[in-house]
Amino acid sequence: MTLNEALEKLKALELKQYAFNFAMSSISLDAVTVAPKDTAPGRGKALGILSEEDYKILANPETGELLAFLDEERKKGNLPAQEAREVELLKRDYDQMSRIPMDEYVAYQVLLNDADDAWHKAKDASDFAMFEPYLEKIVAYNIKFAGYYDPEKAPYDALLNEFERGATMEMLDAYFAELRNEIVPLLKATREKPQVRCDFTSRPCAIPKQRELSEYVMGLMGLGKDHVAIGETEHPFTLHFNKNDVRITTHYFENAMVSSMFSVIHEGGHALYERGVDDCYLYTRLASGVSMGVHESQSRFYENIVGRSRAFTGFLFPKLVELFPEAMEGVTPEEFYKAVNMAEPSLIRTEADELTYSLHVMVRYEIEKQLIGGTLAVKDVPATWNRLYKEYLGVDVPDDKHGCLQDSHWSGGAFGYFPSYSLGSAYGAQLLRVMEKDFDVWGEVAKGNLAPVTEWLRERIHRYGCLYNPTPLMEQAWGGKFDPTAYTEYLKQKYTDIYDL
């Protein structure tokens, strides 16, 4: 095999992975958007076969030889930077994947399909017991897979590493402890001050008008209809078939317009990241955001740092008055700004304000750590959840629907994902520090001009796709090491101002 032949085979391998990923994404998107209700069995059958084929693309001796050959060339410095990185990541995928027996891999994919269905039904019925047997199996698989991913790590560390390379329980324990130390007193201080006005945020807003708002906001963000579509699902998410075909979803509630608005901005942030990856990575292993933490740093940057800023809400305000004249009647821009930043212990993570958000994440982190560590039984999840919500946030969880069944992550097998939401917030606050030195961020945002923000992020983050690991990528953008005080200081400054602390 010549080097050129091997590189050609590499591209063919990546293209095949792209095609299977496209197919399975399409089926999954259909499942949560328009598929009829009782169709999971037939879909599961198809997904089972497709995952088996997908598994075989990577985990077969011929691919193993190809990647071993190319990895040697890489180490000798004979590959261009892009192909070197493709080989590095694929070799890693191969090593991990080939440790997972095929029947386990396929059975797991089928389980996830069934579990998604079971989770929806359990959530509707607010009955954890309906989901429990699925979660039992998903946890067991994750513990087993953690051993395949990295047998030398503690299982939960191995899983964390899948979502954020380098994240560990040791690092996160310290990070979350620091956050708690800063956030809890800050939250307490805001509770002792006069509360901000929020009566109008639950006023009814017609859903067709909310859909119009989504399109308007996507337009502001530069997410044109030629390459980005929006759908409606239980739980909002972003899916990219490729950088030129990105889908976001949201969920409209008549009495919670602000909720869908910020979910669209959040998912729009994910979409911008995918849209911004350089064309040269199209259809390759590098053609997507590099990690969940970095991805969340982009989505939460748009949602919170930009979206919930006084500059942006002020710019948006006249549009809201135009679309929802009754809901906005007698509301000032400043009242709107404060309302969407109201700090309040609550039940639902996706609805949480910036200040309490990381406390919601900590609940999940604690539970995952213990589930995967084997110190918590699945059947005890609801009780533990409810206890931790009381302890961290001071709220009583009334039922599973508003408790441990609220998120789709566990039914999707994503253990180790949650911490990246909080890390993403911290990454983003540190990016803001640098961005503010480079140009007049708030002056542009106040004009509704988000292009310079996106351009700045594209230049430093988006364009590279998976070319660099998260740490060097972010350190280059920050001009230094990770520093969570950027996040805590950002929160302190923002909430001191809002609550006049």
Added chain:
Amino acid sequence: MTLNEALEKLKALELKQYAFNFAMSSISLDAVTVAPKDTAPGRGKALGILSEEDYKILANPETGELLAFLDEERKKGNLPAQEAREVELLKRDYDQMSRIPMDEYVAYQVLLNDADDAWHKAKDASDFAMFEPYLEKIVAYNIKFAGYYDPEKAPYDALLNEFERGATMEMLDAYFAELRNEIVPLLKATREKPQVRCDFTSRPCAIPKQRELSEYVMGLMGLGKDHVAIGETEHPFTLHFNKNDVRITTHYFENAMVSSMFSVIHEGGHALYERGVDDCYLYTRLASGVSMGVHESQSRFYENIVGRSRAFTGFLFPKLVELFPEAMEGVTPEEFYKAVNMAEPSLIRTEADELTYSLHVMVRYEIEKQLIGGTLAVKDVPATWNRLYKEYLGVDVPDDKHGCLQDSHWSGGAFGYFPSYSLGSAYGAQLLRVMEKDFDVWGEVAKGNLAPVTEWLRERIHRYGCLYNPTPLMEQAWGGKFDPTAYTEYLKQKYTDIYDL
């Protein structure tokens, strides 16, 4: 290889085909329902790879050996009826497919993906020239593929045979000549009589209310939301992932409520056929309707024979008044019945009445016959189309959008499909003859009770899937040979009554 081993491999082969078909259907459905506009290239890339893999499932030496072995066993009478038929059809697929070189097969799939996009754009712009280069290539591929399907047949006969086993140009020339002889004078006679009232059919009907009507009609037809969903596309169609997961689509126009209503009933007829196939055929080669002609016999039976009957329109009338009080103001049930059956030469096939419908089909049949026969150049399609519309229907075609770009079939490569619409109508009329002897069809339909009709059809047609070829299947249901006079007599009787001839 023991027989049991071979039968296990057969089931695995069918399951794999099912999964790939599921994947490609999902991608295609997404493409025409919710995908952003400029996403064809990335989708084409994925579909190209998937069709290549799908091709390899069937067209490889190992499958060839398996099917040859099983086909021998079939001929010896060693297979149960179901498996014998599965092998017979798969062997036929294999023989055809393995004659198509893989690169041609894949290139054709990619071409169809691009052509669909080009057709949409050309139709929007009403500019055949934008679609012409794609159609050139599609015609060339179809001529070549016809030779692979059956090198002994004339190319267009080979293509016809793919949609309706046994159909030939000789048979269709005679069939269409007979229809023309009966329909043209009948149409002429109706034109000489006072015309039926139709002013109200273009009155505006709010699209959300039309969506409600679709759901109501689907409910009447027994198409529950657990297994059937409805979407919106340029051109209505039915797609089944499996018998428990069926999708239909329609297109709403504010000023043409009746149009979407009948398209839903039409596609609902297709859906009922798929829903009615016996469970034992699930995930096998037999798990779908047997041919396009038989499929259209079901959809057109519901759309026209049932849907456009005095009994059904009379039953539906109060619901229409409830949903569209303004549009239905001052209209009697009898006027509504006559309006939806108004015979009038027109431009658009899918909007055509029962009487003129087959004339629209004949235009397409003539053009296809000549394109595939090599006696008509693609560039001359618009002129020929317009000439034949003038000749058969007496209408002037104003532009390509209302002319040769109106249907999606050619962009989808479906040459030989159109005649099955007309054959389906004739098949259906002959079924009605028998059904009327068995029970009081119109008494039940007048009560909105379609279940006995569906039950009757399920018992005789739906349940068998692909177990029998179209001819024996239909002959058994008819209790005799195909007799087009059932169709012409049905039309004569219906239109003599409506126009008081």
